[in-house]
Amino acid sequence: MRNYILVEGFYWLIYVYFQTEKNIVDADIDFFNIRIEQYEELLKVSRKVFWNDDIYVYELPNYFNRYLELTEMYIEKGYPYDVF
Numbered sequence: 001m002r003n004y005i006l007v008e009g010f011y012w013l014i015y016v017y018f019q020t021e022k023n024i025v026d027a028d029i030d031f032f033n034i035r036i037e038q039y040e041e042l043l044k045v046s047r048k049v050f051w052n053d054d055i056y057v058y059e060l061p062n063y064f065n066r067y068l069e070l071t072e073m074y075i076e077k078g079y080p081y082d083v084f
Contacts, residue, residue: 008035 016027040047055063060071 012031016024016031019027021027022030036047057072057075058068060066061068064071066074
């Protein structure tokens with residue numbers, strides 16, 4: 001099992017950390033989406049859909065572990081999602 005973790009970490013370094021084409025957060029999300037798809041094919045399972053509906057602003061603190069006032073301020077000022 002240890003070899004798989006080392007190989008996956010190596011792939012993460014190549015495809016996320018050392019790439020220069022896009023933001024590291026976006027590259028990280030893309031990388032893990034690809035890895036999830038690979039594991040789904042390997043294990044023959046399907047992905048659960050968590051975000052199929054819009055959510056209200058007052059529900060956001062539950063997902064980002066922040067106060068409602070702070071979340072609203074971030075949205076009003078247009079801070080990027082990685083600041084949350």
